[in-house]
Amino acid sequence: MSTIEKQIPTSNGASVGDLPVHGAATSGQRPAERKEPSYLTADKGLKSWLFTVDHKRIGIMYLVGVLSFFLVGGLFALAIRFELLWPEAGNFFETADGYNKAFTLHGAIMTFLFVIPIIPAALGNFFLPLMIGAKDVAFPKLNLLSFHLYVLGGATLVYTIFAGSLDTGWTFYTPYSTETGTAVISATLGVFILGFSSILTGVNFIVTIHKMRAPGMTWMRIPLFLWALYATAIIQVLATPVIGITLMLLTVERVFGIGIFDPALGGDPVLYQHFFWFYSHPAVYIMILPAFGVISEIFTIHSRKRIFGYKAIAYSSLSIAVISFLVWGHHMFVSGQSNLAGLIFSFLTFLVAIPTGVKVFSWVGTLYGGSIRLNTPMLYGLSFIFIFSIGGLTGLFLGALSVDVQLHDTYFIVAHFHYVMMGGVFIAFMSGLHHWWPKMTGRMYSEFLAKIGCLLVFVGFNMTFFSQFMLGSQGMPRRYYTYDQVSPELVELFTFWHRSSSAGSAILASGIFLTLGYLVFSIFKGQAVGPNPWGGVSLEWETDSPPIKHNFAHDPVCTRGPYDFDEVLAAERA
Amino acid sequence: MIGNLPLVSGIAVPDLLAIASKRGFWLPQQASTVAADTDNLFFFIYWLSIVFFALIVGAMVLFVVKFRRKKNVPETSSAIEGNTKLEVAWAVIPGILLIAIFVWGFRGWIALAVPPGEAIEIQVRAKKWLWSFDYRGTNINGVDEITVPVDTPVKLIMSSEDVIHSFFVPAFRVKKDIVPNRYSVLWFTPTKLGEFDVLCTEYCGNGHSRMLSKVTVVTRDEYDKWMTRGGLPEGVEGKALGEYLFKAKGCKTCHSITTDRMGLPCPPLGGKYGSQEQLVTGEMQQIDDNYIRESIMKPNAKVVKGYAPVMPTFAGQIDDKQMDALIQYIASLK
Secondary structure, X not given: OOHHHHHOOOOOOOOOOOXXXXXXXXXXXXXXXXXOOEOOOOOOOHHHHHOOOOHHHHHHHHHHHHHHHHXXXXXXXXXXXXXXXXXXXXXXXXXXXXXXHHHHHHHHHHHHHHHOOHHHHHHHXXXXXXXXXXXXXXXXXXXXXXXXXHHHXXXXXXXXHHOOOOOXXXXXXXXXXXHOOOOHHHHHHHHHHHHHHHHHHHHHHHHHHHHOOOOXXXXXXXXXXXXXXXXXXXXXXXXXXHHHHHHHHHHHHHHHOOOOOOHHHOOOHHHHHHHHHHHHHHHHHHHHHXXXXXXXXXXXXXXXXXXXXXXXXXXXXXXXXXXXXXXXXXXXXXXXXXXXXXXXXXXXXXXXXXXXXXXXXXXXXXXXXXXXXXXXXXXXXXXXXXXHHHHHHHHHHHHOHHHHXXXXXXXXXXXXXXXXXXXXXHHHHHHHHHHHHHHHHOEEOOHHHHHHHXXXXXXXXXXXXXXXXXXXXXXXXXXXXXXXXXXXXXXXXXXXXXXXXXXXHXXXXXXXXXXXXXXXXXXXXXXXXXXXXXXXXXXXXXXXXXXXXXXXXXXXXXXXXXXXXXXXXXXXXX | OEOOEOXXXXXXXXXXXXXXXXXXXXXXXXXXXOHHHHHHHHHXXXXXXXXXXXXXXXXXXXXXXHOEOOOOOOOOOOOOOOOHHHHHHHHHHHHHHHHHHHXXXXXXXXXXXXXXXXXXXEEEEEEOOEEEEEEOOXXXXXXXXXXXXXXXXXXXXXXXXXXXXXXXXXXXXXXXXXXXXXXXXXXXXXXXXXXXXXXXXXXXXXXXXHOEEEEEEEOHHHHXXXXXXXXXXXXXXHHHHHHHHHHHOOHHHHOOOOOOOOOOOOOOOOOOOOOEEEEOOOOEEEOOHHHHHHHHHOOOOOOEOOOOOOOOOOOOOOOHHHHHHHHHHHHHOO
């Protein structure tokens, strides 16, 4: 029996159908009638969705929006991989111009519309209030505004595609971005708007976690997913204004010809890089910290075990957030910044590896002494450890100054960031999505198909991106439309690894499409599930699947930590 | 040397895995004085990564197998919450290894940053989308590839005429961004004879993946002879000289020599001599000697319809003899 049920007597003494009971039946009677409809059916009509203040509906809308953009960005990626099957020009894109636009849009869409928002806005919005035992976030209307800004920003970026497109690379380096004829201003406006969506979500989450925890839920009892969201929110609030201002300055330069970054007008192009990376490096921690949070949930619940090193994981999230602001120059070792700057940034970059390593070791340590289920969320979680370890370790090559000179701006970098961003964030997202799908939809997906999807994604991902490490270390630069101009022996080598990578991308794509298929199918035909299919202890498992509109039938109280499985199991055996 | 181990960057390291003379699985051949140290650090990090990866994934797999939920057996879960000694160890020990990597990388970096005093100085001008090299203090100007003597330091003083480019020679393990309105310096001492690719590694637009060059490393004797020839190939005149210049001056980066445009930003030149082309203004233009000369000197005066005015001028870089040779060559293209 759950702790909550023991604490709060119900009005008629009967076991309330809303609240979960670990495996116990309701003494032979029919389950009590659901008193309230779920959040999905509570209000009807399009307007009730588009103007909702229910964090769960907002989370679902974000999920649909973000995954739609993910598919668009993914299609650009497939086009790029197809082009690179042969060294010469013209395999998919007739000219370099088309190719340049494709990789730019792939990067911009994936970075700003997918990887940054996916876990906080979709899963975070849905589960933060549930996990702290609240009815909603602190500022529900602000939450809706965040979502509308996301849609507006996304629409602006889509408009950019049709209004001249963008060919600067997602990094908008000057002076190329000040002189190119493509729709730079429209794109930067889109990013500017999206930035506000991110900032407002961050503000909302910080206040919610501070002020709306259920009675008895101390900071050291909140699920680690929330520590992760908290650290992420701090970065979102502090760093995002910088990219907004930077892109605004870029626009001002384009429109008014004021020389800030353009040397032809007396500006400094390396200054742009400092400003840009001051945000964009912390941004990658906005991407990965929530992913780390998901993994903490997965490894505990699915091995029914306490987390190893709760404090270490919580504090490492905060320290990563702080140090993340101090390492931006590692993107600029060969750009012309001073040697002293290079030295300091390299040192700090290695420093940030330590709390990250601590987390990975702690998750593996969590498995020890557990009771592990190899279901889909866990398989994705294990894949995460495998893939993220490669991503993180390859970061060491890039933090080392002399080795970075060789590897910078080559495919080694492309491989590294896809390993951590796609391999890290996307895999963790898939884990969380499969873990919380039954809670969000009330349905279970086909476990068989899901495992196949996981295998295809794992194999496809590694094949696509591991090949790129070899490409990079052998000298293949990034953002290259063709590679037929190097010496013939090298053309052969590059062709081999490019083909290996492209073949992998086909496998990866098939896994993603399969996943989309069985998840959508499960919404209509999936088996209905109860409140706690995984036997979790955190508060979200105390609600219905899917939850009612205001989450809990009565105010929850917290009397234990989120991963006290050994106690729960002992009580069950008793 | 310490025993038989090479002493590199102050640290004695067995050169076990870097295959010096030919391309290895991971890295190109080592063709400069700094390559061995960079590679040794690369492989130090590599083996460290393999060990840690094996530990992490190995432990993970072991625990999954050992602690897998067993059916028909009551479930138990350990109450372990942590282990302070272990946690400190796995923060401190990696920390020490990371500092070692940092120090080694930093030392290699300083070696890369400080050119030797006596070096051949070459001015590099990068522009969309070609390289132009001037050998300081000589009459060798405006060549698109460099020839240097082996075992001699070479210092490049680089600047861009437009956007940011980057000079990268994988075989030498050197790279540096080339920024407009400032000079950046890169140096190397080649240790092997041969031709080595130079690639632009900062995205610069449509010609980015064609902005390649070569460093040709020859013996000191060969280099001296090359210098006295003014950097030109031996005994080459007329159309053959034109063919050489067409490549050396970077024309080939943007103009195809057949009738097929090949995805390049500028008009193909095959079969064009003697024909008529329409300009952006609408008027028809005869493609003759004068038009070719004008296009090389003042390229944006008469642009062919369907193309953008992106060609840079070569005024001051091509003398009359070279102009003649180029026109002869272009006239011969089918």
